[in-house]
Amino acid sequence: MTDLLIKLIPLFPLLAVILNGFAGKRYSHDVAHRLAWGSVGLSFLCTIGVFVDILQTGTPHEVIAYQWIFGGDLTINLAYLVDPLTCIMLLVVTGVGLLIHIYSVGYMHGEEGFTRFFTYMNLFMVSMLLLVMGNNYVVLFIGWEGVGLCSYLLIGYYYDKVSAAKAASKAFVVNRIGDAGFLVAIFLIFINFKTLDYTKVFAQVSQLSPEMATAIALCLLVGAVGKSAQLPLYTWLPDAMEGPTPVSALIHAATMVTAGVYMIVRNHAIFDLSPTAMTIVGVIGGLTALFAATIGLVQTDIKRVLAYSTVSQLGYMILGCGIGAYTAAIFHLMTHAFFKALLFLSAGSVIHALSGEQDIRKMGGLSSKIPWTYRLFLIGTIAIAGIPPLAGFWSKDEILAHAFTHHHYLLYGMAAIGALLTSFYMFRLVYLTFYGRSRMDHHTEEHVHESPMVMVVPLMALGVLSIVGGFLGFPPEHGWLHQFLAPVAGTGEEHAVGTGLVLMLMMFATGIALLGWGLAHYFYSENLSAPDHLAAKFQAAYRILLNKYYVDELYDLLWVEPTKKLGLLLDWFDRNVIDGLVRAVAQLADLGAAGATWMEKYVIYSGLNVIGYGNHLAARQWRQLQSGLVHHYAAVIVAGLFLLAVIIQLIMQL
Amino acid sequence: MIPLNAYVAVSAVLFIIGLLGVLIRRNFIIVLMSVEIMLNAATINLVAFSHYLESMAGQLVALFIIAIAAGEAAIGLAIIIVVFRGKISTNVD
């Protein structure tokens, strides 16, 4: 029964993809969207069924759909593994996915490619489900690239916009860098274990040498860095905001970008073997968290702020992985899915209300006009800022606390500063969007309206989840989630940590969050000219932040341009040198022929003859019965014979 | 007794003279004559060998060479006449 349910989970959206993809034009948008969210809903129900089963029995399920790639010592099945970790991911993916699908019905209403949108979204669901459900690396990889593809398609949803098209390509290509790393990891795993199934790999993981473990872990990390938009490959994610907002919520906040975290947690057995790799993971996570947060401070596009905040939050998760707090990472992944989806969708609601305006400098004072959206956005903000008792606090604090108690003070410091900044820029967003006086132009202002219920209801659901989601991990380190995940994510060695320390850290974190709020309040509510003063004072820093540290430009300069230049150079080389060589040979042949003919005419037969070849037919000569060139011909024969004689004499040494 | 190689030397010299004649003379008839010299060189050789090797074959070959030289001379001169006549006529025209 459970096996059947497991098989059904990805099938429903797949069915919807096929129906909508091929027949979508034949029926109305209503049918299309019902099919779309209905299929996700069914998957969600199946997931709950599976979840309940796992909850009761506690045993993972491994289901083989069919044999996929095989031959020699390699067998790769299209098979699913559902264990607690997968369960959590499934719940998040299908649950949040369902909500976002429903939300999209309202948000995308009237769009030209409505059916196309839902087809892509469902395709994404299929891929994401494969990603989290696969029982081996290759199925994971299908999902991994599949979600990349859907991300590509959805970012480029407004494909006639150049920026969208560019952002889509960029996302895919940058992701491919990570994918390449991931592929290498897969190959290394196969070479070492002769199998690619998780269970078999993890069963013999202890035989791995530390160096190999480091290599594999780092390659996996490259994959995760690409997908989860970590330093240095994060640049695609902010650009990905070109896609419709539900896409940003689902793919670029809640699910796809967390795949890297999922993957690291899934492979924690390998990471655990390599302290070096762990350190690198942690440092990358911490740096990203801090780095992205600083950029978020000054961005003016509502979705970009959220995007940088996503990068930053993903940094926390990776940081969690790097310090061994796998459960915490997954916990944060989950809560982040709730509140970030909420934030994005609310932002979408704002944008929807403002007929597409995304620049926060042109907003303001919206709290009264779209009250539901405002409230829900605020909930999300409080959650992400880490103010208890909302979800974000518990998960983030767990990571911070883990870092502190495991003596990663530097990482802790980075994370703490990041938390402060997070709180600051999120509240900055709230203030600029919802408070103060309106900076909208007149035309837009007239059309501001609250979103329809089909959008608001999912928001509410997410809002509730953002509020209560944190209690799944309460009390810290010993919550339900921890127990549930213990068989998969491991508990790590128990640290005897005093409750006092934990409480102190909690209070400190709360304090940071509140400080951020306070600062935001000061800058954007009390003293409205302060930000400009500050910006003017630290012009260079401001400019750097505003331009995102010029990373895109740097990459262009470092990689893109040189590659293009190299390409042009090679192209020139190919056309002129290699092909030129060929042409030269051809010309040489022609030239040789002409030369030989010329030589025949003027050297062999008449080069010595002053009269020349041209007039050997002259009548006067003929009347005199003269032989013209014949004697030259004869001479050639004689010379040839003589040459042969010499050759023979040389051979025989007569 | 005259050594065989004396004959060979004479014939070789004649052969070379004939060869050079072919190479350096412009007049067709004289070229033809030069070839006759070459053929004569061959016959000298053949007859000499025939004598010294006490085999008639050489003389026979020499005889056939003379016969064939005759035939070829006829053809050659005919060709020369054709060419010559043709040119005269084209010149007149």
Place this chain on the structure above:
Amino acid sequence: MTFALTISSSDLLLLLPEILLTSWLCLILIIDFSFPRLPNEQLAYFSIAGLVATLGCLAWFDIAGITGSLFANMFALDRMALFFKMFIVGSTILVILASIDYIHRFKFFRGEYYFLVVMSALGMMFMASANDLLSVFVALEFSTIGFYVLVAYLREDTASNEAGIKFFILGIFAAGLLAYGISLVYGVTGKLVFSDMQAVQATPGLVIGFLLIFGALGFKIGAVPFHSWIPDTYHGAPTPVTAFLSIAPKAAAFAILIRMFFVALATFKPIWALFIVAVSILSMTYGNIVAIAQKNMKRLLAYSGIAQIGNLLIGLATGTKMGSDAMLFYLLTYLFANIGAWAIVIAVSEAIGSEEVDDYSGLGRRSPFLAFSMLIFLLSLAGVPPLAGFIGKLYIFVAAIKEGLYVLITVGLINIVISMYYYLIVVKKMYISEPHDRSPLKISGPIKVVLYVCLAGTLTIGIYPQPVTDWVVSAFLMFSNLADPTAALPVPPTVIPFGG
């Protein structure tokens, strides 16, 4: 010394084909003289009838296995001789068919044309049987004298005259060399018959003698550096004569070369193999490279012929039975492709009066059949499978690789590519270029017959060469020292040309 002519009727039987053809030759002459108003087509068919009869006779000999030798072993009628005789008679038939249309260009003596062609064929038949130096000389001159006349047959045409006189001068020059070479060889060995010359000492006299003989034969086959007459003569001669000249005398000369090198000089193989390698490389490279620049179809084919001779010499250079089998086979494939190509040149020049490559533009549209045939023949010449030429080249190359002639093979292979280049130029003209004149071309019946025969030959030998390979293999059975390819001939493992 007594008179000892012992010829039985069974001995005369061996001479039957030649006697038959000689009588026919006289008949042709008599009919030509007696019926001056006889249309020349009829005389042509009459000549062909005689040739067919001869061919039938030869085929009977071949099938019945009638072989033997006459006149103190000077006239050898072995299977190889039969092969070459059939080859020569066959090519003569094709040439006569191809010339029926062309004859009207001759203002005088149309009947004598057939006489001379058949006479040359007769001479070449004797060459195929010639097993001694005297026969070689006599038969060679006999066949050549016909060609002297034939080449200059277009009496009004300057080019033909020029060709005739050049060919003649160089021809008798070669005869002089041959005569002197024969005299020297005779002096050193005291023998004329090839098979009696085995195991003689190598002296300068012998070397120079054989070299001169080789020069004369090389002149016949047109191998570099004895090739100089070929382009001008081919260009100037009446096209059917050129076609004849380009295949039959070469085959006959090869018969002599094979006998000379494989029998008389078998012990000197390492030496002659080397200089044949050199000649072969020179011929292939020179012929192909110069052919690229040719604008005239006849000259192009002339140079390509020089190159083909280079290919054939590869077989000679191997000095093995397989090599000579391959040579025979190659000659057959060359016969069809070559005569076919020339027949097209005749047809085109009959139709449009030009032999320039440029005037072949659009032939594909003006006469698809001609163009297609030409394509097949050119590709066969280039050695594209599954046409006959490919199998021929393959055969020869396999034989050569077996002997380790890698340098030769490499040059040969590169030459195939070069040759493809200029053949493709012609193909391009025929199929791609726009015709100057779109009117369709008329092809006469006899030429069509020639083309069908050549096409059939080219394709059949290419697709099912088995009977032909069997034939050529059996043709060479008489060389006992070559019968077993692993026999202990003084074969150096690898041969590096030019005295390394």
Place this chain on the structure above:
Amino acid sequence: MVQVFFAYFALASIAAGVLTVALRHPVHCGLALLALLLHVSGLFILLNAEFLWAVQVIVYAGAILVLYLFVLMLLNLKTDERYFHSSYLYFLAPAAIGAVYVLALLIRSPFGGAKGDAPNEAVLRDGDTYAVGIKMFSDYLLQFEIVGVFLLGAVIGAIVLAKTPKPITNKHER
């Protein structure tokens, strides 16, 4: 004595040969060739080859050379100003070297082929003509016949080339 005759005939032949090639006027060349042929026939005498001597004098000197002279007269060729090819010097130098080389090779080369079946005594006893005749009509009969047809061909060929009958009217042509 024989040596003296040999020396005379040899040197005279060579001198005549040089003259044939070197003389300016074609008729003079023909006459020089005649001298050469006659002196060569003298060499034949020294070699006991009377029959060949006769053939040389009658056929070669008598018939062939007369034909040459006849044609020369017929065509009435004038003396050629540049009777050598203008480039003959370029040929002469290498040719001379080559000639000396070949000559040196040949003179040192032994010519000791197998003795044949016609000892000189027998030839002297029966006469050269008899010996030649016996051979020609036994072993060399075939070549003899071929030469017969060859001469026929030569006659026809010469006629074909040189005679100018009325052109054939084109009534049979298409």
Place this chain on the structure above:
Amino acid sequence: MLEELASTFPILTCILFLPVIGAVVLWLFDDEDMVRTSALTIALLELALTVFVLLRFIPESSAMQFSEHVPWIPALGISYHLAVDGISVLFVGLTAFLTVLIVIYSWDTVRHQVKLYMMALLALETTTMGVFLSLDLILFFVFWELMLIPSYFLIKLWGGGPERHYAALKFVLYTLLGSVFMLVGIALLDINYHQWATLRHMEPTYSFDLLELLSVPIPLGQQILIFWLLFLGFAFKAPVFPFHTWLPDALFEGPIGMAVVLAGLKLGTFGFIRFSIPLLPDASRSETVVTVIMVLGVAAILYGAIMALVQQDFRRLLAFSSISHLGFVVIGLFALNYQGLQGSLLTMINLGFSTAGLFFIAGFLYSRQQSTQLSSFGGMAKQTPLLASFFLFIGLASIGLPGTNGFIGEFLILLGTFKASWLYGGIAVTGVIFSAAYFLWYYERAMLGPLGKAVKDSIRDLQPREILIASALSVMILWIGLYPAPFLRMMNGSVQALVDRLERGTVASVESKQPVRVD
């Protein structure tokens, strides 16, 4: 009864000669529509025959099946030997499949000399089939060379580029140059066999038959020499990296149909896996050979990809992407392990769908804009959504997206390469990134963004015939991508035999010396 028929019926001969006979039949028709219909009928019949073979093919077997063996030129040991095994059977099907599509594609895109075109196309099919079916090396060579003739005319007469004459000539001469060396290699194999056969008194004394040649040992030095000779032949045709310059020209100047064949049917690399590796296992394993070829392969991957990145013309881009893909195939082959070989084999088949498919797309674009230059496109997705979708889909298959056929092949190749050498594998993996970059970048500029200036307003989306082509290809892409088992099963047996042969060298003869028939 059908069973009996199948066991005696010379089906491979039928497959081989049906198209060329069909071509002759076409000669009889004058009506152009009639010609088209007949050509399609013949191509479909051919496809049906190959499908029959594919269905009756016994999978997981290394045996030569449907074998037909008749002596051809016994004097030289040449025979007419046709058979399919796991290595070749899929190519046979692919050839028939692509030919059908080309005929459909050419239905209204080829407007002049339709009859000749169809005849050339069918003749080309026969020769290609011959290359895949022949077990006798000379027979193989015959078809290999014969391919040039229809190809030459196809490029020359129906090519669209200004330099098509040059391209055709270059193509022919290049291939010829390589193949003449190959011929020497083949002859050396024969000679080696001959020496061994005379020593052991084996019959026949000469042979060009693959199975016979496999049964004799070849000294290592000889093997390496032969290997390089064959390598030249195959490398020129494939084309492997430094010998590639004919490809962009031929593909760009030639007609789409020809480009599909050239890019879709990887004859050169097929030659490696069919002949070089099994016949010369010791040479294939030797260090220099592997190093040189691996370096060339890796260079091809990067070179092709980087070149593709900057191409302005779609067909040139495809040409270089082909070169890059071939680099993958080559390194897969010379990884010399199961996954590498299997992956290469599968990739060769895949390219027949994806690269060939992209050429069809190029053809669709060309028939709309009379150009494949980037400057004549832009934002076409808006006007031609179907075209854009298929373009993207097939393109993604070509860059190896999981779920499409491209992924499986590439994955196996890279896995095999990694098994063999980390270094080459590591470099090759970067090709994955570049391929995405060049394809998507081009796609973005051609299809996405605002409507290009040169794009006509009246531009039509795909027509039914074009949709048929694109869908057929897409179905195959998805089929192999999602459920490759039937394909993998067909090749597994032969690949295993190949791996065994590589391990044992030439001394041990292959197991299945006797060909079996399906019965």
